[in-house]
Amino acid sequence: MKVRVWLVHPLVLRVSRIVLAAVMLMAAVPKLMDPPGFAQAVFAYGLLPMALVAPLALTLPWLEALTALGLVLGVARRSAATMILFLMLIFIGSLGFNLVKGNPVDCGCFGASQVQKTKEQRLFDMKLAMLRDVGLALLALHALLAPSRKPQ
């Protein structure tokens, strides 16, 4: 029971939100700076038709940045956390799909990778990225635990 009390402590919730928002912003900025590089990464996943690659590559980084800002600034906080949770589930699914297929994709999570990696390195990095996304999804869930402020 103590853990539950500790989990919804305002300070713990705040730190958790800041960490989540910081990671989301760190992921968004390189992608915002280089949409063609991110489009290349999205295409490599092989999940989207060509017509949707560019709209996603252009919009997704902004969605990450805006929800991160919303989360720390308290603008539609629960919706921001829900959106981040949804994004994380999609990222985990996309990485998992390619891992099962044995298709070593460059994650693209923090922008296009500048280093040429071997197939094994990429597959290992994909597993790490999945773990990281699970962690971020848990942080987003944690943000949803916060008691919603009902209008009086």
Added chain:
Amino acid sequence: MRIQPWMEIPAYVALALVCAWCANALAGPTRRLSWRLKEPARPVASMLPALPAAASPPLLAPAPSASPKPMGKVDPSAPRSKTITLVPAPPPDLKAELMARFPPLVQEAQGAITGEEAAWLHAHGAVFLDARRTALYEQGHIPGARSFSAWEDGLAEKVDQLSLFTADLKLPIVVYCSGGDCHDSYLVAQKLWLAGFRNLRIYTDGFPDWEARKGPVATGGKP
């Protein structure tokens, strides 16, 4: 006005779309991404009137005004046509050699070539296209290769221009990227094929292989 909770997520998505549109409109050419990456469903080559049939047709017509007036949107007098620089036309004997060793492809859209074949084609004056990002192109590329980045905005215009100013669409064109699992050269070749080019060769091992073979390397933004 208070936003209803169910409107918040659509509002985030809408705001992201607006920001993305504005940021992309303001971005520089190498950072800009075309919203529609799908090829336009118009066969560019078939829009052209008969191609100039000179005795020894240059790879690219000497000046935009010398090419037949195109139909459709592409205007050769537009300033952007300056992005295509002229390449020396291969002499007739070299052209015959090129066509003998690499005849136009009939069965497939593009064929893979090795580093040795790429070096031979380079020595015989074939057109080389670099499908990597402009930043990588500037760091080093095969001399004479033009930057045809698969992902940056303006590829469709470059392809249109190349098809307009290329006298013989059946001469071999080599497309390369970074080797390995790089798909960019295939994407560019696909667009060229739709534009009517019929002798597209993919240098599958790409620029890393060229460097490993100690091939000549040019730097900067010019071919």
